[in-house]
Amino acid sequence: MTDERNITCIVCPIGCKILVKTDGAQFEIVGGNKCKRGIEYARSEALDPRRMLTTSILVNDGEWPLVSVKSSKPVPEEKLFSVLKEVGGTAVKAPVKSGQTIIKNAANTGIDIVATKTVLTKEVD
Amino acid sequence: MVKPEVIKVIDYTVDVAVIGGGPAGLAAAVSAHEHGAKSVVVIDRNSWLGGILPQCIHDGFGVEETGTSMTGPEYAEMYIEMAEKQGIDIMKETMVLQFDKKREITAVNKKGLHKIKASAIVLAMGCREKTRWNVMISGDRPSGIYTAGVAQAFINLYNIMPGKNVIILGSGDVGLIMARRLKFEGANVLGVVEILPYASGLPRNVVQCLEDYDIPLFLNHTVTCIDGKERLEQVTIAQVDGEMNIISGTEKKIECDTLLLSLGLIPENELANNIGIEIDNITGGPTVNQYLETTLSGVFACGNCLQVYDTVDVLSADAENAGRSAAKNSAIQKKDKKIIAKIVPGKGIRYVVPQIISEPGKVHLTLRVEKPGESSVLHMVAGDKEILKKRLAWVNPANMIGVDVDIPHEVLTSTQNLEVILVDR
Ligand SMILES: Cc1cc2nc3c(=O)[nH]c(=O)nc-3n(C[C@H](O)[C@H](O)[C@H](O)COP(=O)(O)OP(=O)(O)OC[C@H]3O[C@@H](n4cnc5c(N)ncnc54)[C@H](O)[C@@H]3O)c2cc1C
Ligand code: SF4
Secondary structure, rough: OOOOEEEEEEOOOOEEEEEEEEEOOOOOEEOOOOOOHHHHHHHHHHHHEEEEEEEHHHHHHHOOOEEEEOOOEEHHHHHHHHHHHHHHHOEEEEOOOOOOEEEEOOOOOOOOEOOOOOEEEOOOO | OOOOOOOOOOEEEEEEEEEOOOOOHHHHHHHHHOOOOOEEEEEOOOOOOOOOHOOOOOOEOOHHOOOOOOOOHHHHHHHHHHHHHHHEEOOOEEEEEEEEOOOOOEEEOOEEEEEEEEEEEEOOOOOEEHHHOOOOOOOHHHOOOHHHHHHHHHHHHHHHHHOEEEEEOOOOOOHHHHHHHHHHHEEEEEEEOOOOOOOOOHHHHHHHHHHHHHHOOOEEEEEEEEEEOOOEEEEEEEOOOOOOOOOOOOOOEEOOOEEEEEEOOEEEEHHHHHHHOEEOOOOEEOOOOOOOOOOOOOOEEOOHOOOOOHHHHHHHHHHHHHHHHHHHHHHOOOOOOOOOOOEEEEOOEEEOOOOOEEEOOOEEEEEOOOOEEEEEEEEEOOOOOOEEEEEEEOOOOOOOOEEEEEEEEHHHHHHOOOOEEEEEE
């Protein structure tokens, strides 16, 4: 394990810089964490970094032109832009309800894209 | 010729009127209703409820309160549903123009002018963003300069991209989150410029919004000049020294078409100011007692117009206190409340809310320290009597501290100041 890197712990606002040794499969803490919670975080960040994805999707005939969405689970970091690309090519028709699944199995990640806002149909006046 | 129309005046009487329908206003309204106020009205100038939250589409809201990380719109909908369930009256697209000392509110909307007589008023007007003129950046006045929140509304609510090649001034959380948002929407984020030696946003946002996408963070730097005829063409950035003076010779020009300003928030208090409610110079919000009552009897304040909060969870909890107090006040109508003691920020403390203690008992304090530190002790003293002593492993001005303290009766009768100080261990 030759690769040493600093991981900023985000579990609390202190933001310790944790020095770790990792080759992507194995993992060892060198130091820098002020508490134990940092260890678990640094491990998952070194071996399998994932991020919640929040963005928006076009809505047709809605009271708003967009509906905000999130991933149903954190997305592996290297897949973020593939998922974003699929989101960018999608449009839904109003009404959309908060919690409604908009894309199933986005970019073959097994993760869904879910609405986080209710957008009603535009009233025609 | 257009005939001058008679302005229609619509009169109401309510127990509690809440000005502002963001998370603070909604939490206060729900709490006022739960604590016995029969008629509660929330007034907001927007066509929607939730204040600024519908445009904050990222997650991280409500973690302390509910244990799950929600997005802004989800958090807002949780409170909107509660308010609707309780039958709280909502007046949208209605602008409050003023209120008087008898708590009569004047508001206007498409239907006309409204006069709302309230037994208690809760102020929940939120805050607004600092602009270029708060920091005086010299140069031209082209288009392409936005506050970060305005750009956030453009992208997340209205589907409008503010530009292509972007520089962000200020590393507060809104600025950091916008860096990632712009990147997701295909813009080039050329860098975030921060005058302090450290980022002012959360480490979480520095990592997940900048480092993840290799967006440069220029610490100890500021924007010194703006160039552009019609549209922004370039900005000049330069390094600053420990006293924040620009170091000459370090200037660098960066071509860009968009500059976002994330310079911090100012509580919105014109309504309170106009009627003579005392404003704390440091917080920018009204001076309040432990019931979050302002210096005008029967008028309470909460949310970001009271003080700029870090997280919405703590904000909502305090707003519930304001709503509960407003419900009780509207039932009893206490008159002539005497100030019994003032809380004064001492060494190491920037501010404390509430600023006034008007009754003994358990009080929740929120405060900020002046500078980062480790292993400190927070004290509250009245003369030579110690009322509170609390060890803090770690403090930072960016992180609000909340503590409960029991104020004994005898301390208040001696009318001393209660001083809060921070000492190194
Ligand atoms: C651009 C921006 C981005 C933010 N992003 C985050 C974030 O990502 N995470 C986070 O935790 N916090 C964020 N905040 C802080 C955020 O403001 C709070 O979390 C929370 O929304 C504040 O709630 P509030 O109810 O006090 O104010 P607001 O949500 O601002 O609500 C105030 C309401 O009062 C109304 N109002 C004001 N004056 C009047 C009047 N005279 N008449 C009628 N109505 C009036 C306004 O229209 C508005 O709806 C952000 C703030 C801003 C400005
Ligand atoms: S290691 Fe512990 S103290 Fe340090 S940032 Fe992580 S959670 Fe906070």
